[in-house]
Amino acid sequence: MNPAIPADSRLTRGQFLRQSAQTAGVLALLPALSSRGAVAAEAPEAVDFPPYDLRDFVRWIREDLEPAVRLPGPAGSYARDLGSKVPELYGAADMACVLHTIGALHPTEAERHEWAGVFGSYQNPATGFIVERNPSHNPMHNTAYALAAMQLFDLLPPRPPQIPANMAQIREFLGTLDWKHGVYTESHKGAGIGAIYALTPSLCTPEWFHDYFSVCDSLFDANNGLMGRDKPPAGDSDQVGGTFHYSFLYHHFNRRPPYPERRIDTVLRLQQPDGYWDPKNRLWMTLDALYLMTRTVRYAPYRVADVAASARKAMDAVMRDAFSPEGRKASFPGRLAVHSVAAAISIAAELQQFFGADAVRTDLPLHLVLDRRPFI
Secondary structure, eight states, rough: OOOOOOGGGOOOHHHHHHHHHTTTHHHHHHGOOTTTTTOHHHHOOSOSSOOOOOOHHHHIIIIIIIHHOSSSSSOOOOSSSOOOOOHHHHHHHHHHHHHTTTOOOOOOHHHHHHHHHHHHHOOTEEEEEBBBOOOOOHHHHHHHHHHHHTTTTTOOSSSSSOOOOOHHHHHHHTTSOOTOOOOHHHHHHHHHHHHOOOOOTTTTHHHHHHHHHHHHHTTBBTTSSOOOOSSTTOOOHHHHHHHHHHHHHHHHHHHSOHHHHHHHHHHEEEEEOTSSSSSSHHHHHHHHHHHHHHHHHHTTTHHHHHHHHHHHHHHHHHHIIISSSHHHHHSSSSTHHHHHHHHHHHHHHHHHHHHHHHTTOSSSSOOOOTTTTOOO
């Protein structure tokens, strides 16, 4: 599939701004919002900083990255690493997410059928789980991410995942996860199973999710607004990454995670001087942290100016280290390169909603995949 956008389909700047205004510019709405127990904060009156221009980065995705990882064969055959000639699940799933985000995923019906075949080729016929050939994540993350990518095409796998009995009993299963030392890593399982149920019509029942969110609610720490057990009262980055994965399920089901003000306090406090939240997992943890704050202030307008300043600090770092031509060379080589690009463009998409189209500029609006389905 060629994701290039025909010239006659491109929006003028005026058309783009009008379209973006429907979803972007959340800051302008925040002063009118209220929340029980929230300390309201005035939103910044207007964007008073130079815009972040992402047009060159999006052009690089379309003209350089996508052709470089597209492999011979049916639509959806993608490598996950630059230079690799082997198709992989995270090549297909990540490129679907990236192309959707930049407005370049427009398959024909024949191409949609080919994408379905590619995803189906990764499904284990015995379990129904969709798994990598060369593992990098656990099978629940694999399956949830694949189902979420298929949802962008309105596709379902040939057969639904067969959920083992110990996972189907969700109260008990969530209780087996490590909520002290592995909130982040274990969230691939805990949020993964939630996404699998949400994206599989035969599994998605109100009763199951009632139990799911009852347990999740009980795992939020009133001291720091994040999920975990026996954690430092001030919170830690493990909780940031883990809470994010459950947070998008909350938002998908129009639920509000508890302790919003404490969560904002904690995430702001954990930001590092360089703008990131983790020195080794910079892009994904930055997405996690920003999403937690920007989605929380939608219903709890607390410390909005501080959240905006934090988001700018993070965006300054990502512009330098990932979006710039020099940054791309350092940030996207090696294994799971396309997965890292998915994180980077998702950061831009979330902040374009938060700051508005004048502040985060692209030719077409960016659309965060999490606004369509609950997993990334």
